[in-house]
Amino acid sequence: MTPAHKIALTLNGDQVEASVAAHTLLIDFLRDSHALNGVKRSCDMQVCGACTVLVDGRPMSSCTMLAVDADGASVATIEGLGGPEGLDPVQEAFLEHGALQCGFCTPGFILATKALLATNPSPSREEIEHHLSGNICRCTGYQKIIEAVESLVH
Amino acid sequence: MLPRPFTYHRPTSLDNAVALMARHVDDVSPYAGGTELLLAMKMHFADYEHLVDLKRIPDLCAIARNGDTLSIGALATHAAIATDAVIQEALPALAGLCGSIANARVRAAGTIGGNLCFAEPRADPPVLLSALDAELCLISVRGERRVAAGRFITGTLETTRAPDEILLRIEVPLKARTVRYERVVHGHRTVAGAAAVIEHDASAAPRIWLGCVATHPVALPNAETYVAANPGVLDNALTQAIASDIAPLNIADDEDAGADYRRHLAETVTIRAIAGTVQQEVRAS
Known part of the structure; x- marks a missing residue:
């Protein structure tokens, strides 16, 4: 076995240490x-x-990233969105627009949307489509997803 | 699948990284964004006993313009290059290309240096960097050396990088030139990509490179000669010159495209790249 590495990260707002x-x-x-x-x-x-997660706000494929790379970073998953006061606005928008069918791809789409809006609060439809082209919905519910994201653009 | 176990090194200085690469030279890989390396290791297509993570070494991702040279740190991510104000102004073709590679996650993690060193035959940046006459700066315990981008990649997943060498930065000369990259993408993979660079100094030869079709990027000398002699001319003779460059290339069928179709696309993107430079020059004048 290779030796274990100690990592410390912020995971959905909580301090986490692990080996x-x-x-x-x-x-x-x-x-x-x-x-x-x-x-x-x-x-x-x-x-x-x-498998999208946000690492220091950037969208990452957690399937092809080492856990040791998260050392010192802030990692957010879908479980970290929203709180006791309610859902995150992106989650609300997806609900309101019916932007989910089976729901399997939904956490990834919502986190990808969070990353997009954090760097570009007013994306055009073309920019939304370009940014989300790396997320696949096997139910093919793209229309509603794009509409949900567009509803968040002010 | 999981990668097989390996020993992970995380140097925080370049000196340490160079020493680690030398010490483990028999079975080591530099590790940057991991978008290609980790994928290969997960598929057990590549295995290394040691990975030297370069991400915590300061300044390896720096992007700066020094006079007539654009210096891009090897650890600069595609997303960083796409959104960098210096590159957007000095080399919009490169910023635009890096902003459309794969998807947002790959762009956020993947680095320009990793892209070059992995030498995946479908990678776009090496084609454009070769046409731009970029130089790569590598370091090892033997010191630094420079190599032209167009001479770095020698085959499928093959480069002239020694096993213990680390790519430090890419230097692109900033001259008065018109630059165009054209490609055809299937899914998220390029099936043919061509770069045309026309120097405004008429005595300097145009550079036309093709990639993502054969094993690695190649210059198209007949096309370059024709464009040099017939600037701005888009005719059948140009098409024939391009076809004669492409004919001897070893182009194979794969899951995205048959060899004949890819050959056709190779000609098409090359003509589009050259035509694109002509259009840009007309627009600028």
Whole structure:
């Protein structure tokens, strides 16, 4: 066995310390050690976006990122959005527009949308489509998803 | 799948990284964004006993203009290049290309240096950087050396990087030139990409490079000669010159496109890149 590495990160706002093997993937650390099952494993090769998490605000494929790389970072999963006062505005927009069918891709789409709006609060439809083109919805519910994101643009 | 276990090193200085690469030279890889390396290791297509993570070394991701040279740190991500004000102004073709590679997650993690060193045959940046006559600066315990981008990649996943070398930065000369990159993408993978660089100094030869079709980017010498002699001319003779450059290339079928179709696309994107420079020059004048 390779030696374990100590990591410390902010996970959905909480300080977390852990010991991980170097080859542990971030997705497994989040799902297996922290039961953050909103992080979905699907294509496992950075194409589908179901495993998207935010690392220091940037969208990342947790399936192809080492847990040790999260050392010192702030990681957000879908479970970290919203709070006792209610859902995150992006979650609300997806609900209002029916922008989900089976829901498997939804955490990834919502986090990708958070990342987009953080850097570009007023994206055009073309920019929304370009940014979200890396997230795949197998139910093909793209129209409602784009509409939900557009509703957040002021 | 999971990568096989390996020893992970995280140097915080370049000196330490160079020493680690030398110490483990028999089975080591530099590790940057991981978008290609980790994927290959997960598929057990590549295995290394040691990974030297370069991400915590200061300044390796710096982007700066020094006079007539644009210096891009090897650890600069595609997203950083796409949104960098200096590159958007000095080399919009590169910013635009890096802003459309793969998807937002790959752009946020993947680095320009990793893209070059992994030498995936479908990678776009090496084609454009070769046409721009960029130089790569590498370092090892033996010191620094420079190599032209167009001579760095020698085959599928093959480069002239020694096993213990680290790519430090890419230097692009900033001259008065018209630059165009054109590609055809299937899914998120490019099936043919061509770059045309026309120097405004008429005595300097145009540079036309093709990639993402064969094993690695190549110059198209007949097309370059024709464009040099017939600037701004888009005719059948140009098409024939391009076709004669493409004919000897080893182009294979794959899951995205048949060899014949890819050959056709190679000609098409090359003509589009050259035509694009002509249009840009007309617009600018």
